[in-house]
Amino acid sequence: MDYDTISARITETGMICRGGFHPNPEDGLPASTGTAILAGNAGGDFWRRFRAEFPAAAGDPLNEWSGNVLKAIAASFGAKILFPFGGAPHHPFQRWAQRAEAVYPSPVGPLIHPTYGLWHAYRGLFLFAETFSVPARRQAPSPCDDCDDQPCLHTCPVGAMTEDGFEMDPCIAHLAGPSGGDCMDFGCAARRACPVGAQYAHEPDQARFHHHAFFRAYCP
Numbered sequence: 001m002d003y004d005t006i007s008a009r010i011t012e013t014g015m016i017c018r019g020g021f022h023p024n025p026e027d028g029l030p031a032s033t034g035t036a037i038l039a040g041n042a043g044g045d046f047w048r049r050f051r052a053e054f055p056a057a058a059g060d061p062l063n064e065w066s067g068n069v070l071k072a073i074a075a076s077f078g079a080k081i082l083f084p085f086g087g088a089p090h091h092p093f094q095r096w097a098q099r100a101e102a103v104y105p106s107p108v109g110p111l112i113h114p115t116y117g118l119w120h121a122y123r124g125l126f127l128f129a130e131t132f133s134v135p136a137r138r139q140a141p142s143p144c145d146d147c148d149d150q151p152c153l154h155t156c157p158v159g160a161m162t163e164d165g166f167e168m169d170p171c172i173a174h175l176a177g178p179s180g181g182d183c184m185d186f187g188c189a190a191r192r193a194c195p196v197g198a199q200y201a202h203e204p205d206q207a208r209f210h211h212h213a214f215f216r217a218y219c220p
């Protein structure tokens with residue numbers, strides 16, 4: 001087994017390989033795991049591929065689609081796979097991601113990536129019994145370290161992004177109201193205010209899909 005082969009298979013799907021690590025007991029993975037490889041997405045390739053296969057997607061087929069695609073890859077390699085979705089208890093994907101690649105907690109919740117900014121997500125973690133080499137974790141600091149203005153914390157029209165975390169109630173109330181359309185149609189304004197990785201920001205169709213799904217799931 002080798003990292004480049006797995007990475008190439010993931011790239012064929014429109015997703016990307018997000019690094020890997022050799023688990024230790026604190027990672028909470030099965031002791032039989034020699035190597036863990038993370039798959040995720042950033043940028044438009046992933047979205048266009050999904051849309052080509054689900055042109056009029058309703059509900060939440062994105063998890064179903066990415067889950068099926070990654071399950072097939074795992075089976076072909078004889079690997080196990082874990083997913084970030086599927087209800088509580090949630091797997092600690094953000095913790096695993098920080099083991100696999102240079103990503104850091106941002107003030108607003110999602111991990112920030114030096115290239116993709118806040119515009120990336122995780123889709124699955126492959127567990128291989130074999131121990132094989134993975135690329136060294138990139139040495140890049142958090143973009144937040146040099147961001148004095150922190151526009152992500154000062155742009156939300158209802159102050160739902162705070163230094164103490166994300167407050168869902170004011171966000172959902174705003175999305176339901178007459179001025180919530182900007183976030184519903186173009187995505188979270190606070191996230192869009194971050195200057196890092198702007199070229200990876202969601203396309204309007206993708207932004208609408210995610211925000212409508214978020215709203216449907218959490219609107220009381």
Ligand code: B12
Pocket residue numbers: 083084085090091092093094095096104105108109110111112118120121122123166168214
């Ligand atoms: C529940 C959940 C939510 C809830 C609550 C979020 C929360 N902050 O608690 C709600 C519905 C609000 C939500 C919203 C969103 N979410 Co969400 N969510 C999840 C989910 C399913 C579980 C999170 C969890 O409780 N994990 C369990 C704990 C034990 O895992 P963990 O890795 O240890 O994670 C926590 C700690 O590591 C801690 N943390 C992270 N870094 C550090 C560093 C230190 C030093 C410490 C002490 C702690 C700490 O923060 C994590 C979350 O609480 C994850 C998927 C997953 N399985 O992780 C996605 C996930 C976190 N969400 C994601 C995203 C993109 C979003 C949204 C932007 C968009 C959306 N999908 O609607 C919004 C953003 C809201 C916001 N500002 O936080 C992405 C984040 C990707 C990234 N770049 O990091 C994830 C990873 C899903 C994915 N498929 O990639 N989400």
Ligand code: SF4
Pocket residue numbers: 106107108112118143144147150151152153193194195196
């Ligand atoms: S706006 Fe600045 S502080 Fe906020 S996530 Fe982006 S880089 Fe980090």
Ligand code: SF4
Pocket residue numbers: 155156157158159160161170171172174175183187188189190191
């Ligand atoms: S979606 Fe809009 S209302 Fe909700 S946190 Fe982002 S900017 Fe604020």
